[in-house]
Structures are given as C-alpha cells and as structure tokens.
Amino acid sequence: MLASRLSTILRPRLRLAPLAVPRASNKFILTKYPAFSTSIQRYDDQGSGRPKAAHPTKHESRPVSSGEPVAENVKEDESKRAGIPEEPQDGAPPRSSSSSSFESEPDIPAPLAGLSAQDLFSLKDRTILITGGGRGLGLTIAHACLESGASVRCMDLLPEPSQPQWSKAEDLAKSKGLEISYHKLDVTNETQVNELFKELFEMKQHNEKQPIRGLFTSAGIQLMLPSLEFSSEKFQKVLNVNLTGTFLCAKAFANQWLEKNPKSANDGSTGDSLNGASIAMTGSMSAHIANLGITCAPYSASKAGVNQLARNLALEWSQKGIRVNTLSPGYIRTALTAALLDEKPELEKIWLQGSLLGRLSTPDEFRGPVIYLLSDASSFMTGSDLLVDGGHCAT
Ligand SMILES: NC(=O)c1ccc[n+]([C@@H]2O[C@H](COP(=O)([O-])OP(=O)(O)OC[C@H]3O[C@@H](n4cnc5c(N)ncnc54)[C@H](O)[C@@H]3O)[C@@H](O)[C@H]2O)c1
Known part of the structure; x- marks a missing residue:
C-alpha cells in the first residue's frame, strides 16, 4: 500500500x-x-x-568546528545549497534531449544550468574574430569554430590565406549556412586595427543573427638569435607583434563590444551569463620555461607578457561581460616550427626529450582547448592560462 x-x-x-x-x-x-x-x-x-x-x-552532517569530517556521504542541507542542483528539482519543466539534466532553482541564478554538457561547447549563434587566421593554428581554429556553429572573421598580414585550407573552410561554412571572411590586417597598426574591428562590429545584418562574442588572437612571430646579438629593433619587432598586437586587438574588441553592449559595461549584467564575450589569447609554454635548443629571449618574454596582459585585462573587463584567458601551447607542427626545423633538424630530438607524450603536437589538438575557452563551457574561467604542452612543463 x-x-x-x-x-x-x-x-x-x-x-x-x-x-x-x-x-x-x-x-x-x-x-x-x-x-x-x-x-x-x-x-x-x-x-x-x-x-x-x-x-x-552514513551519518548526519556535523559543524566544521567539530574537527571531524563535516560529512562523508551526506549532502549539505538542501535548503542552504547554492549553485546548480545535483538532482532534478520538484516541478522542473520536462527536459528536451539536448537540455541539461540540471535545471536551475528559481531563486538561485545558475544561468547555464539549462544547457546540456554538449551545448556548453557550442558556438552557435555567434561570430568569432581570429587574428593570425590566414594559416597555421589560427586557420585551424577557424575551421573548429565553424564546426562548432560560429561564423568567423579571419585577419592576417598575409595577402591571401593558405590554400587549400581556406577553400575547405569556405566549403564548410557554406554547407552549414555560416559565414567566413578574410581581412588583411597588421596587428601592430593601431589605426588599421581600430578601423577593421569597427567595420566588423558594424555588419549589422549579420551580427543581429550571430553577434560577435569571441576573439582568438593567434598572430605571432618568432625570431631566433643569441641574446648577445639581438638588436633593440629586432627585439621590439617581436614584442610589437606578439604583445602589443595582441593588446591592440583585445582593446579594439572590448571597445566595440562594450559599445554594442552598454548595459553590461555599466552594471556587469552579462558578466557571467549566456551573453558575455570571451577573449582567448595565444601565449606559449615558452612563457613558462626557456626552450632548450633555441635562443629566443624576446619571444619568450613577449609570451610571458601576453599571460600577464590577460590577467590584467580580465581584472578590468570580467565584470563588464568579457572573460580573458590565455592558451599556452607546447611545440606545434606549423609553418613557424617547420622553418626552425628546416634550419636545425637536430632540434626535433632536443624538443622531444622534454615531452612526456614523446611527440610534437599538431594544430588540430588545440581545437578542444580553444573551443572550451571561447564557449560557455569555460564560463567561470577568466584571468587564467590553459597550458597544453604534452607535459613539457611538468618536469
Ligand atoms: N608553432 C608552435 O610550436 C607554437 C607554440 C606555441 C605557441 N605558438 C603561437 O601560436 C600562434 C600561431 O602560430 P603558428 O604556429 O600557427 O605560426 P604561423 O606562422 O603559421 O601563424 C602565425 C600567423 O600570424 C600572422 N602574423 C604575423 N605577424 C602578423 C602581423 N603583424 N599582423 C597580422 N598577422 C600577423 C602570420 O602571417 C601567420 O599567418 C603564434 O602566436 C605562436 O607564437 C606556436
């Protein structure tokens, strides 16, 4: 009964x-x-x-001051809980197959609780800007953004993007009803940067459907010289592209984004909700270690600068709705490393010594980490660095 x-x-x-x-x-x-x-x-x-x-x-909850474990298998008093409920709630609306198992409680803001884990990584209904998007890591990430449902604007110093990767990206965009466009840009030229970002944010018709909500900075250069021979001109060239260029693009992005989203600029209302923006900057594991076999002091210094830049921008912008993080990749097989390896083939052996996985990476291995940083999956991450280096910095 x-x-x-x-x-x-x-x-x-x-x-x-x-x-x-x-x-x-x-x-x-x-x-x-x-x-x-x-x-x-x-x-x-x-x-x-x-x-x-x-x-x-097993037993009831104890106060923290008891000096005993507060609870082993006991959950805290349900009524005092904050955050996403662990169990379906009374009266929760029926869920679609793609919605989350966790529904938010009416009086507790958990803005992402209605999304399934899969949807957290989606870039649907948004546009992502990518510097260094003409080849290498940047162009690979452009593909990944399209695959995840975003339209993409690629910017690069190259007059034309690399083929056949670009045509493949165009085909992919077309097949998904998305847009991809290429824009020539020198990230060290502040006027050019400001003008282009303004132009992109003003593509009203497109942006109404897929607003710009992400920036991935991949433009970068590497110069190899012993420090005793580095002229200030060459040193500054590396800093200009890798650090100043990243800053100028992030600044132009934030200015435009805040102009289009004035509410969040004033009260932080989209600080961590579904409508914020995310900037992911490419640093390097060279920001964390000195690379055996190569002499590239300004490169490493510029990438360490990018990490610190991200922390400061995160401090200034996170409560205005823009999260800022860095990706620190280990060695990737791209045109940049191919040039080094062509010149000094013995480098590969030296680099592999440091890799716990015993290999160099390929650009596609950064799709997951970057999509994570750009999407709502990383909603609580800002001012942080994602080190993806095959274990290089672990030893
Ligand atoms: N390849 C690696 O092993 C490795 C490791 C860690 C970090 N990174 C970083 O990843 C990013 C991408 O590197 P990659 O390996 O794809 O190299 P890449 O040389 O293939 O790509 C860099 C892109 O930046 C563009 N660029 C250079 N100067 C520019 C400027 N002034 N304005 C606009 N665009 C400019 C280049 O034209 C190029 O398309 C770089 O920031 C690099 O430092 C690379």
Missing part, C-alpha cells in the same frame, strides 16, 4: 520516467530518470513519502 502511495506522490512531483517498483520494506528505492541512468533515493522514516537526501547517508 505504501508502495503505491509513494508512486502516486512522486510520479507527478518529480516528472519521472516509470518508477522501478518501489518496495516499502526498503529504505532505498531505485528510480529511473529520463536524463540520468539510475539514482538512489532515500526516504524518511516517518513514511511521509518525501525524499530525504539524494545520496545514502
């Missing part, structure tokens, strides 16, 4: 798929959720039919 009472009480309240037959004699009852596999529910001893805690309890 109790079993059938429980079933009647719980079924509409929790909107469950068919319950496994509850047995009154058991404290723990197996229930099947549409979006979960199975979960164990515990019922209070008074037979009220109300779930008591979502996990089996």
Whole structure:
C-alpha cells in the first residue's frame, strides 16, 4: 500500500520516467530518470513519502568546528545549497534531449544550468574574430569554430590565406549556412586595427543573427638569435607583434563590444551569463620555461607578457561581460616550427626529450582547448592560462 502511495506522490512531483517498483520494506528505492541512468533515493522514516537526501547517508552532517569530517556521504542541507542542483528539482519543466539534466532553482541564478554538457561547447549563434587566421593554428581554429556553429572573421598580414585550407573552410561554412571572411590586417597598426574591428562590429545584418562574442588572437612571430646579438629593433619587432598586437586587438574588441553592449559595461549584467564575450589569447609554454635548443629571449618574454596582459585585462573587463584567458601551447607542427626545423633538424630530438607524450603536437589538438575557452563551457574561467604542452612543463 505504501508502495503505491509513494508512486502516486512522486510520479507527478518529480516528472519521472516509470518508477522501478518501489518496495516499502526498503529504505532505498531505485528510480529511473529520463536524463540520468539510475539514482538512489532515500526516504524518511516517518513514511511521509518525501525524499530525504539524494545520496545514502552514513551519518548526519556535523559543524566544521567539530574537527571531524563535516560529512562523508551526506549532502549539505538542501535548503542552504547554492549553485546548480545535483538532482532534478520538484516541478522542473520536462527536459528536451539536448537540455541539461540540471535545471536551475528559481531563486538561485545558475544561468547555464539549462544547457546540456554538449551545448556548453557550442558556438552557435555567434561570430568569432581570429587574428593570425590566414594559416597555421589560427586557420585551424577557424575551421573548429565553424564546426562548432560560429561564423568567423579571419585577419592576417598575409595577402591571401593558405590554400587549400581556406577553400575547405569556405566549403564548410557554406554547407552549414555560416559565414567566413578574410581581412588583411597588421596587428601592430593601431589605426588599421581600430578601423577593421569597427567595420566588423558594424555588419549589422549579420551580427543581429550571430553577434560577435569571441576573439582568438593567434598572430605571432618568432625570431631566433643569441641574446648577445639581438638588436633593440629586432627585439621590439617581436614584442610589437606578439604583445602589443595582441593588446591592440583585445582593446579594439572590448571597445566595440562594450559599445554594442552598454548595459553590461555599466552594471556587469552579462558578466557571467549566456551573453558575455570571451577573449582567448595565444601565449606559449615558452612563457613558462626557456626552450632548450633555441635562443629566443624576446619571444619568450613577449609570451610571458601576453599571460600577464590577460590577467590584467580580465581584472578590468570580467565584470563588464568579457572573460580573458590565455592558451599556452607546447611545440606545434606549423609553418613557424617547420622553418626552425628546416634550419636545425637536430632540434626535433632536443624538443622531444622534454615531452612526456614523446611527440610534437599538431594544430588540430588545440581545437578542444580553444573551443572550451571561447564557449560557455569555460564560463567561470577568466584571468587564467590553459597550458597544453604534452607535459613539457611538468618536469
Ligand atoms: N608553432 C608552435 O610550436 C607554437 C607554440 C606555441 C605557441 N605558438 C603561437 O601560436 C600562434 C600561431 O602560430 P603558428 O604556429 O600557427 O605560426 P604561423 O606562422 O603559421 O601563424 C602565425 C600567423 O600570424 C600572422 N602574423 C604575423 N605577424 C602578423 C602581423 N603583424 N599582423 C597580422 N598577422 C600577423 C602570420 O602571417 C601567420 O599567418 C603564434 O602566436 C605562436 O607564437 C606556436
């Protein structure tokens, strides 16, 4: 009898798929959720039919000051919890197959709780700007952004982007009803940068459908010389492209984005919600270590500067709705490293010594990390560095 009472009480309240037959004699009852596999529910001893805690309890919660573990298998008082609920909530609306298993509680802001884990990584309904998007890592990331549902604007010093990768990107964009465009830009030229970013943000018709919400900076150069021979002119050239160029693009992006989103500029209203923007800057593991086999002091210094730049910009802009992070890649097989390896083939062996994975990477291996940084999947990450180096810096 109790079993059938429980079933009647719980079924509409929790909107469950068919319950496994509850047995009154058991404290723990197996229930099947549409979006979960199975979960164990515990019922209070008074037979009220109300779930008591979502996990089996070993003992009750203790105060932190007791010097004992607060709880081993016990969840905190449900009413005091903040953040995303761990279990489906009473009265939660029915979920579509692509929505999250976790619905936000009405009085607790959890803006992403309605998205499935898969959708967190989607770049649908937005446009991403990419510097250094004419080849190498930048162009690979352009492909990845298209694959994830974004339109893309690539900017580079090259008069034309690399083929056949560019044509493939155009085909991909067309097949998905997205846009990809190429814009010649020298990231060290402030006037050019400001004008182009303004122009891109003013493509009203497109931006209404897919607003610009991300910037990936990949433009960069490497010069190899012993430090004793580096002229200030050459030193500054590297800093100009890698550090100043990154800053100018980030600044132009933020100015334009804040102009188009004045509400967040004033009250931080989109600080961590679904409508903010994300800047991901390419640093390097060279910001963390000195590379064996190559002499590139200004390059490493410029990339360390990019990391610190990101922290400062994150401090200034995160509450205005723009997150800023860096990606620090290890060695990647691109035109940049090919030139070094052509000149000094012995470098490969030296570089491999440092890699815990025993190999150099390929640009496609950074699709996941960059999409993570640009998407809502990294909503709580800002002012941080994502080191993806095959374990190089671990030793
Ligand atoms: N390849 C690696 O091993 C490696 C490792 C760590 C970090 N990185 C960084 O990744 C980024 C991409 O490097 P990559 O390996 O794809 O090299 P790449 O040389 O293939 O790409 C760099 C792009 O930047 C563009 N560029 C250079 N100066 C510019 C300027 N003034 N204005 C606009 N564009 C400019 C180039 O034309 C080129 O298309 C760089 O920032 C690089 O420092 C590379």
